Amino acid sequence: MRKILLWAIVMMVSLTFLGCDVATTSPNGDEETTQAQANTDVDQLKSLLIAEGYGLDERDAESVEYYNSHAVNDTYSIDVTVLEVYLGYVNQVERWAELIGFESVTDAQTFTSAIDSQDTSGMLYYRLGTAVVITYSQDTIDALS
Numbered sequence: 001m002r003k004i005l006l007w008a009i010v011m012m013v014s015l016t017f018l019g020c021d022v023a024t025t026s027p028n029g030d031e032e033t034t035q036a037q038a039n040t041d042v043d044q045l046k047s048l049l050i051a052e053g054y055g056l057d058e059r060d061a062e063s064v065e066y067y068n069s070h071a072v073n074d075t076y077s078i079d080v081t082v083l084e085v086y087l088g089y090v091n092q093v094e095r096w097a098e099l100i101g102f103e104s105v106t107d108a109q110t111f112t113s114a115i116d117s118q119d120t121s122g123m124l125y126y127r128l129g130t131a132v133v134i135t136y137s138q139d140t141i142d143a144l145s
């Protein structure tokens with residue numbers, strides 16, 4: 001029943017944003033991600049995390065810029081752009097997770113590839129387009145899958 005409810009929430013969010021914007025193609029043929037697509041990916045994962053009992057706090061622009069520089073680009077020696085960061089917990093102490101919205105699918109893939117290539121001591125992630133959830137909870141990953 002819970003999976004049906006989660007599926008319904010995801011579908012409603014998807015349908016809401018379906019007509020907002022479409023990815024475009026650059027002159028060299030590469031797909032560009034629009035802001036609407038990036039927001040949709042983050043919103044879908046936010047809905048799923050909230051349905052799992054997470055309380056999510058959005059980071060302000062200054063915190064996002066610092067996170068982008070230090071926690072992502074410097075830590076993993078990559079050059080990507082983070083647009084949004086949410087920090088969440090279940091019951092303020094259980095199951096920690098971060099939801100990161102990237103500028104493009106390529107940036108999100110670069111980040112997850114960097115996680116895969118380093119010893120991250122049990123860190124797990126789930127990627128949906130431009131959005132990535134990082135956590136140490138297998139329960140959270142299972143709920144998103």
